Amino acid sequence: MRLDFLFSWDSGRGKRHPARHLLSGYAAHFTEERDAPHAACIFETVSPSPRFPSAEFATSVAELPALAQATLAMLPELAFVGRSNAGKSTAINLLTERRRLAFASKTPGRTQMLNFFTVLDDAPVAQRKACAYLVDLPGYGFAKTDAMTRDRWDALVGGYLRSRRMLRGVVLVMDARRPCLPADEELLAWICGRDDLDRFRLHLLLTKIDQIGTAQRRAALALAEQRAEELPIATSVQLFSALDRSGVEELRDSAAQILES
Structure with a gap:
């Protein structure tokens, strides 16, 4: 059995890493026995979300024509898209409380496929059924990728966003330090080209707010809200923020509403 939420901690790193989050029932390993009694002060237990009680990898698609042959059920889909290293995969992992569900590459532009994750209902384990898909799209805005790869990305992601019938909405992940860049606008243009906008939803997720001050947060939020009114x-x-988990519940609420719409 693989433990997705196994975390090792030692007192020498305690001041720099004062808190970590674990699922109830999973294990934390302490390098020093004397540290174990302090677990309640070090960790906050987190229970699986009732709206996303379980999720698992479904399939990956490298080219749009292959999507028609993929063994996917006719279920609502919610796509996560954004600039490379904006935090898409991390947002999916926090949404589902699965730390390694979506792969987060440290190399911009490394992930070049549509990755589908099945959301299961909250029935007993043996009776669980798929109820939706979360889709991790390749990151964009990467500078070290050749023109052919970028053209392939345009065809794959652009085609998916413009024409996928089961797609109910998109979470556009933007670094709060640099929101609403030209590459984001290109993606918004693809989305706005759909013919079902009256039933479509968009959620702008401004990430990494732990790295900026209050004034910059307000400015980023105001800019994104202004852009939202224009769409x-x-x-x-x-x-x-993935670091302190602020906004996780709000993201779950928004994701659930989109998939249920």
Whole structure:
């Protein structure tokens, strides 16, 4: 059995890493026996979300024509897209409380496929059924990728966002330090080209707010809210931090509403 939420801690790193989050029932390993009694002060237990009680990898698609042959059920899909290293995969992992569900590459532009993750309902384990898909799209805005790869990305991601019938909405992940860049606008143009905008939802997720001050957070939020008002799509906006988990519940609420719409 693989333990997705196994975390090792030692007192020498305690001041720099004062808190970590574990799922109830999973294990934390302490390098010094004397540290174990302090677990309640070091960790905050986190239970699986009732709206996303379980999720697992489904399939990856490298080219749009292959999507038609993929063994996917006719279920609502919610796509996560954003600039490379904006925090897409991390947001999916926090949404589902699965630390390694979506792969987070440290190399911009490394992930070049549509990665589908099945959301299961909250029935007993043996009776669980798929109820939706989360889709991790390749990151964009990477400078070290050749023109052929970028053209392939345009065809794959652009085609998916413009024409995928089961797609109910998109979470556009933007670094709060640099929101609403030209590459983001290109992606918004693809989305706005859909013919079902009256039933479509967009959620702007401003990440890494722990790295900026209050004034910069407010400025980023104001800019994103202004852009949201200009779009022909029902759009919501929020701040988010993977480091201190601020905004996780708000993201779950928004994701659930999109998939249920």
